[in-house]
Amino acid sequence: MSKAICLGSLATALVLAGSMGFTTLVQADGATNDSLACYSWSAFPDERINLNIRGGGPLSAAAETMAQRTHGIHGKHVGSCGEDTNSALVGVLVFKAGTGSTLGIYSPQSRGKEKFNADDVCRSVTIECYSNEVSKTPAEWTCQSRNEFDVYHGESKLELIAIDVAPDDPLCGVFEDKDAFEDSNENDSGVASGMRAENDD
DSSP states (O other), rough: OOOOHHHHHHHHHHHHHHHHTOOTTTTTTTTTTTEEEEEEESSEEEEEEEEEEOOOEEOOOOOOOOOOOEEEEEEEEEEEEEEEEEEEEEEEEEEETTTEEEEEEEEEEEEOOOOTTTOEEEEEEEEEEEESSSSSSSEEEEEEEEEETOEEEEEEEEEOOTTTGGOOOOTTTOOOOOOHHHTTTTTTSSSOTTTTTTTOO
């Protein structure tokens, strides 16, 4: 493929991205056409939702005036079981032209005392969000969430961390090592989205 064709394809992609409302606050991966974005979470300020948002595809007929698109998500949920922890996450993002965007995230995790039928200390978290922005990466999501201890977190916000800040954000970059994983199995007194409510026994 010639350099001219490659540059033309890149220019076309950038024009399409701009026309669909993609923000410049996120980083695009030129090799995959994925987008990377890291969000802070008002409900749990020491946690981060770090997303890889896939290129995606249509969810409605191209002829429809208010077209819909869907994008798969992989990433990590930082701090979900306490300090220096992270779990993998999966999700789906859907938006409709002229209407807004919805987001569903699931971070599966199971941490506990490491013996059969012993107490567990951290369980999976589900987050559901919406935004009036028609974008893969809105500046802000309005969300509700819960974990599998039946702890409901109420309404909260996910706020996009600008790309010039995110690489230096100490939480966006966390990757859990073996020691942090082992420590989290004994952590039954912290505050994190995957843990029991503070007043639970």
